[in-house]
Amino acid sequence: MRSTTRPTGSGSALAVFEPAESAAAAPVLIYFFGGGWTLGTLDTCDPICRALTNRVGCVTVAVGYRLAPEHRFPAAVLDCRAAVRWIGEHAAELGADRHRMAVGGDSAGGNLAAVMTLMARDGGGPEFRSQILIYIMAGTGPLRELGS
Numbered sequence: 001m002r003s004t005t006r007p008t009g010s011g012s013a014l015a016v017f018e019p020a021e022s023a024a025a026a027p028v029l030i031y032f033f034g035g036g037w038t039l040g041t042l043d044t045c046d047p048i049c050r051a052l053t054n055r056v057g058c059v060t061v062a063v064g065y066r067l068a069p070e071h072r073f074p075a076a077v078l079d080c081r082a083a084v085r086w087i088g089e090h091a092a093e094l095g096a097d098r099h100r101m102a103v104g105g106d107s108a109g110g111n112l113a114a115v116m117t118l119m120a121r122d123g124g125g126p127e128f129r130s131q132i133l134i135y136i137m138a139g140t141g142p143l144r145e146l147g148s
Helices: 046-056 075-094 108-122
Strands: 002-007 013-018 026-032 059-063 096-106 130-134
Touching: 013 046, 013 075, 026 046, 026 075, 026 108, 046 059, 059 075, 075 096, 075 108, 096 108, 108 130
Parallel strands: 026 059, 026 096, 096 130
Antiparallel strands: 002 013, 013 059
């Protein structure tokens, strides 16, 4: 497996993990790290990205995004959206198949993955085949609404 870091042109860095053997364009997983939108880096998600790349045989692209409180909402969402679009446009350069894309993440990163899916659906793509949402941070509304 090989990993490299690439800029997206939007200011977000990408860590690209390539499978050891892939004759054709591999599926691509776009991964967002967790940390409550205030912690986490590309380094903190390195082990899970390597494991997913090795076990699945996909190209895994981890997305670096701006963190709070220095960068207020929606900075992380905008960074991730720009990265997702860049990955979709440059999938071939990454050895990936843009028609077999998935998003995933843990904690706040899982929330960002879910948001990217909704934004892609509502804003013209790219299309994702699946999501991997690991102990995501997601609200269900105020408790008073849940009881009624």
